[in-house]
Amino acid sequence: MKYEDIQKLQTEGQPKQIQNxxxxxxxxxxxxxxxxxxxxYKGSGKMKDKVVLITGGDSGIGRAVCVALAKEEAKVALAYRDEHDDAETTKALVEEYGGECLLIDGDIGEEETAKKTVEKAVKHFGRLDSLINNAAEQHYAEDLRDISSDQMERTFKTNIFGAFHVTKAALDHLQPGSSIVNSVSVVAYKGMPVLMDYAATKGALVALTRSLSENLVSKGIRVNGVAPGPVWTPLIPASFPKEQVEQFGTSSPMGRPGQPAELAPAYIYLASDDSSFVSGEVIHVNGGQVLNN
Incomplete structure (x- = not known):
């Protein structure tokens, strides 16, 4: 995004709000x-006719990635849980840029649903070239004792088991030259005192990204990740108290949260052949936080 647009974002901020x-x-x-x-952002056809399955593609970072994929002439299979209106809007945006988008709803934390998600994508498009594991949820808790076993299991079910199930099913279809991109997080590297279960899942996903990369490199399949910092998405008012939503992102070195559109190019780079010599890496898009690990 242009610098003058970024300066405007720095001064506007966001009001108090919450979603339940x-x-x-x-x-x-x-x-x-x-x-x-x-x-x-102007597309250059670098994903032309490639089939990409993205989980959590209905809103936030996922929506921005879908729009960028459409600009790059990819075919998009968009998996989401039950946010039907958001998903339909994203599909319309993809089609507005001349792309094709298949909507697939369901809880990918369930293994059978994850398998069927991949099967539907492959049946519709005839192939699968790239997988972007982006679906996630997070829950605010100031004390570890406030995190129930059910909540811990639910967060791992979506953030880790969802990625595991979908990736496992996708491996039957990915070919040499294919790519897997995982949405990890800055909190996997620096922690987050009020998102302990979420941070734990993202740490696990970093380890899975690195290990799977080594496991698949001989097969010509690349595995990388993007680690967002504070980014303004629906997940924020759905997670934090109103007062913290109002101040969200202001403690970053750039003094503001990022916007989903600022993350999308990193995903395109890792999904496309531009990163043909890159695997096992994580791109940090976090507003200037320096992380040396």
Missing amino acids: RQPGVEDGEVTPMPIFDDPN
């Missing part, structure tokens, strides 16, 4: 609306 559902709804519920389309 996970992982949150974008359309008509988040103020201001997250920026998912950067008009300065």
Whole structure:
């Protein structure tokens, strides 16, 4: 995004707000609306006719990635839980840029649902070239004793088992030259005192990314990750108290949260052949936080 656009974002901020559902709804519920389309991003056909399955593609970072994939002429299979209106909006955005988008709903934390998600994508498009594991949820807790076993299991079920189940099913279809991109997080590297279960899942996903990369490198399949810092998405008002939502992202070195559109190019780079000599790596897109690990 252009510097003058970024300066405007730094001064606007976001008002107090909250949502009582996970992982949150974008359309008509988040103020201001997250920026998912950067008009300065011009596609160059680097994903032309590639089939990409992205989980959690209905809103937030996932929506921005879907828009960028459409600009790069990819075919998109968008998996989401039950946010039907958000998913339909994202599909319309993909089609607006001349792309094709298949919507697949269901809880990928369930193994059979994850398998069917991959099967539907492959049946519809005839192949699978790239997988982006982006679906996630997080829950605010100031004390470890406030995290129930059910909540811990639910967070791992979505964030880790969902990625595991979908990736496992996708491996039957990915070929040499294919790519897997996992959404990890800055909190996997620096921790987060009020997102302990979420941080634990993202730490596990970093380890899985590195290990799976070594496991698949001889097969010509690359595995990498993107680690967002504070990014303005529906997940934020769905997770934090109102007062913290108002101040969200202001402690970053850039003094503001990122916008989904600022993350999308990193995913395109790792999904495309531009990163043909990159595997087992994580790109940190976090507003200037230096992490040496």
